Amino acid sequence: MSSSATQKTFAPPVMEARRWLDGVDFPPERPLINVSQAAPVDLPPEPLRRAMADIALNEPQAHLYGPVLGLPELRREIAESWSAAYGASIAPSQVAITSGCNQAFAASISAIAEEGDNVLLPAPWYFNHKMWLDMAGVTAIALPTNAKLLPDVDAAREKITERTRAISLVTPNNPAGVEYPADLVLAFFELAQEHGIKLIVDETYRDFHSQTGAPHALFQQDNWQGTLIHLYSFSKAYRLTGHRVGAIVTSANVLGEVEKFLDTVNICPNQMAQFSALWGMQNLGDWLRGERLEILNRRAAIEANMPMLAEKGWTLKGCGAYFAYLEHPFEIPSDQLAKTLVKDASILALPGTMFMPDDDPSAARHLRIAFANIDANGIAKLFTRLAALRFSLAPSQRGK
Structure with a gap:
């Protein structure tokens, strides 16, 4: 039984994900791609x-x-x-x-x-x-x-x-x-x-x-x-x-x-x-219209690069604003997959389990990609890394 209002809920997901980076060294040829948070890191104009x-x-x-x-x-x-x-x-x-x-x-x-x-x-x-x-x-x-x-x-x-x-x-x-x-x-x-x-x-x-x-x-x-x-x-x-x-x-x-x-x-x-x-x-106003066009270009880059993931059993469930929501094909649940991606692929993304009720099985099948801070080239690199993953496939995906 909780004894305070804050104990009724879970730890902040973005802060939890950042802790996955502790003690991890990223090789120079594979720097970290951080797609965990939707807040732009660029300064105001x-x-x-x-x-x-x-x-x-x-x-x-x-x-x-x-x-x-x-x-x-x-x-x-x-x-x-x-x-x-x-x-x-x-x-x-x-x-x-x-x-x-x-x-x-x-x-x-x-x-x-x-x-x-x-x-x-x-x-x-x-x-x-x-x-x-x-x-x-x-x-x-x-x-x-x-x-x-x-x-x-x-x-x-x-x-x-x-x-x-x-x-x-x-x-x-x-x-x-x-x-x-x-x-x-x-x-x-x-x-x-x-x-x-x-x-x-x-x-x-x-x-x-x-x-x-x-x-x-x-x-x-x-x-x-x-x-x-x-x-x-x-x-x-x-x-x-x-x-x-x-x-x-x-x-x-x-x-x-x-x-x-x-x-x-x-x-x-x-x-x-x-x-x-x-x-x-x-x-x-004009500057913001330009920012919108850049985000729409990144959305287009997600869709353009999606075929390489679709071949591996991934599904793009939603895409717009700063986000892509992906269904992955692996046997490993998304909360474990997200942690594994940090070490195996130098990718920090959030699992579907952070956005769903605990008893919803679909949470284990999804990842959220926040692309506010990666351009079209960064998106291509991200998708290349995801396409290269070699984990056991979920039963429904076997044979694809």
């Missing part, structure tokens, strides 16, 4: 760094407490930008700034649920969402996904109980990379609206969606704010990972509850981060 230096020197408010729900100018910029992007009408009072998107999720759950409630999560799920629900005493109800890793609305309907407070979707998806179709997202919105629960939509990777234009029509729905809780991160868009800045867009009433959480946890979002995100929104 130089114009933004120069702007940040100017903010640090000349903006007194950057060093002081600010409003709990965030910098008014940034909230207004998001409201205007989102209204234009989604063809909707969003007010600054419906926007809050958080210290990263993880905090946006935690604050949202704290605003709508209590211990003993439950939230539906499509599996594979983003592990930090599961961790927060565990610590909050809110049960994560696994929502199975199909062969294309898309959740089913009818299956979700059957799992809703009187203690269900929300359905949570991540699109483009982490860990699978899958972009949820607009009609599917809308169907989940209508299901949530029908049952008087919230639909949480985490669009951390929205800026790298393969389609142009709005990825869904949720903000155009009548009384969208009564159902939708929209989450966003600036970490990926402007490489502000270490500065921790994200956003929530929902009703002012829910944000009133969110404010209590934020005031208690960190009083206000990081002021430097907010001024930096605001500058990025106002000045880096």
Whole structure:
């Protein structure tokens, strides 16, 4: 029996994976390829760094407490930008700034649920969402996904109980990379609206969606704010990972509850981060469009190199944003395979077991590849190494 909130959940997966590197020497001809984390390691673009230096020197408010729900100018910029992007009408009072998107999720759950409630999560799920629900005493109800890793609305309907407070979707998806179709997202919105629960939509990777234009029509729905809780991160868009800045867009009433959480946890979002995100929104549109094209090129490189793995029995289950989700052909389960890859192939990737319920056998068959920090050449090298692996095949793959 656990004696604390944190003991109800597992250790941080990325930190666990990093420990697999301890004591391992990588030969010069086979350096480590790290595809374990989706956070870009490149610095923010130089114009933004120069702007940040100017903010640090000349903006007194950057060093002081600010409003709990965030910098008014940034909230207004998001409201205007989102209204234009989604063809909707969003007010600054419906926007809050958080210290990263993880905090946006935690604050949202704290605003709508209590211990003993439950939230539906499509599996594979983003592990930090599961961790927060565990610590909050809110049960994560696994929502199975199909062969294309898309959740089913009818299956979700059957799992809703009187203690269900929300359905949570991540699109483009982490860990699978899958972009949820607009009609599917809308169907989940209508299901949530029908049952008087919230639909949480985490669009951390929205800026790298393969389609142009709005990825869904949720903000155009009548009384969208009564159902939708929209989450966003600036970490990926402007490489502000270490500065921790994200956003929530929902009703002012829910944000009133969110404010209590934020005031208690960190009083206000990081002021430097907010001024930096605001500058990025106002000045880096062209640069961000170029970043999107680069990520789409990497996605294309994954698909172009996939035939060499398909010949060996691998299957690409999902690909998009920063991620590829692969089914491997080996007898060894993915948690052991991932550790073995460090020593045998100089690859650090995360196993499907980090994204699935303990009792789901499919977890042992999958690996997540995060390609935020490897270009097309690096992807080709990664796939060449994976194709060269010689492990015993799983029974269903023998003879391929």
